[in-house]
Amino acid sequence: MQIIDIPISKDLQETTIHGDYAFPLAIYEDHLHSNLIGYVDLHWHDELQFSYVTKGAVEFVVNQKNYCISENQGIFINSGCLHMAKAIVDPDSTYICINVNAKLLSSFQGSIIDTAYVTPFIESECLPVILFEGTVPWQKDILSGLHRINFLYEKGEFAYELNILLEFTQVWLNIVTNMKDILQGTNKPSETNQNRLKTFLSFIQRNYRNKISLEDIASSANVSRGECCRLFRNTIQISPIEYLISYRINKSLYLLENSSMTVSQISDYVGFGSVSYFIERFRKQIGAPPKEFQRNLRNFK
Template sequence: MRDFIVDRNLKELTEHRTIVLPVACYVTTISENINGHIPLHWHDEFQFVVVLKGIANFQINEETILVQEGEGLFINSGRLHRAKDQKSTGCVYICLNVSPHFVVSHELYTTFVSPYIQATNLQYLHLDSRNSWANRILAAIAKVEQLISQRLPYYELDISMEITCIWMNLIKNGLQLEFKEKETIKDLRMKQMLNWIHQNYTEKILLEDIAQAGQLSRSECCRYFKRFLKKSPLNYVTEYRIQKSLILLQQSHLTVTDVAYQVGFNSTSYFIDKFRKSMNMTPLAYKKVRN
């Protein structure tokens, strides 16, 4: 299984880089992740995806999209996202993460990259191979993965040219950029509430606390979580605690009760019940598998 590490702000920390360039390209099987899915996270890099097998269910901020075999996805910098295998299809995809500062030269960044990061209507783009511009991007992503695997002389330069090609095709597809302050504030408030949970999940958490972190009323806080995560704030807290317990359960000196209290549960039996429903096994069974 591949461990997927994020910090308390949900920013991805997992190290995927395989070369000296600010580029990460790898093939991943969703079900082999430690969580059984790719949990909610964000990163500064642009992410490009090509699904090689099965169907991936991606959520980017509030929106959900199914990406079929042969299709792809562009996820913008800084957007919250996660991925699940749609109905256990054995989904495998190429993931290409690229630093925004690498796609064009410094002199061109302000004109050809920065506005696309700031655009509120560009959370993601579905890369459908029936569109010629998208098909060129999909082919270039596969080419980058091949170049990294082969590592022929000057392959770094070839990768740089492919990434420039990817970006040029993306921005030339005709999308009219929009900049709505309300949307920017909404994204910021959601990240503030998630950040507060991740800093305080080991303590007792009330709905009022989460709402206050986002400068919202309790009812509005619930609506935010329903829109972004399709669950209540407190259900998210429970799921996050279980996610954090996975790492602790791999430490042989910690008992299930130790782990339960360290991640914020005040009852071992409640932790076991919630863990079983989430992971389809007990914490003890998971601990035996991972140790």
């Protein structure tokens, strides 16, 4: 299944329900060019995420660090980590994304499985990401397990849930066995910068329709303008104002598709002070002016 627009709350938490209470797991095939904005925007969720690239290459940004994942490689993103994904070179880069709630692995709350082998790992600040490369035997085994999980999920045959649980247990055993020493690390990364970034992005999402300056964004987390710019460039490689403009354009896409507002009205609604500037920035980001984008959407329907 492809999600073309991830619903995100004001604190940047993804609000998609992955699976259900009875079986909290969901798998998506993400064609990045099919995403409404061409990439997966910054967000976080409680679920563990396992991804492997099936075409091209994908850059994952997790907790302000960049990871380039090529075809036949994968990545684990821990619970609660702020992350995004975008294609490298090939806009049609594709990856399989497996989101699973840790309770599927825990047996039951308070069990030895939960307290010794699950909770310490998902709560560790030292383990935001694990990369899976085909050259390392245990990582290769994990990639094979993820492929089998996807196959079982797609087939949906009798007892596929049990078979997926068995595969995931083996995947997790590989992680626990090979990453246990990480939990004893002393150099835990500070959460300050991540929390500041969340504050910046939340401020923009709440106020994008208003006139916002760089000073306003920086002040939302009580830092200098220079520190604000540094955090944005180290995380998503653009300035705070460029992110604000991009966010406004992304909001305009929904209105062009689902409202009867004119381009001028949409421009004003999403916070642009000039229609011509809105059209110029829209064309630069989307590749076509707003009217043409709207016609293409209607023709596609």
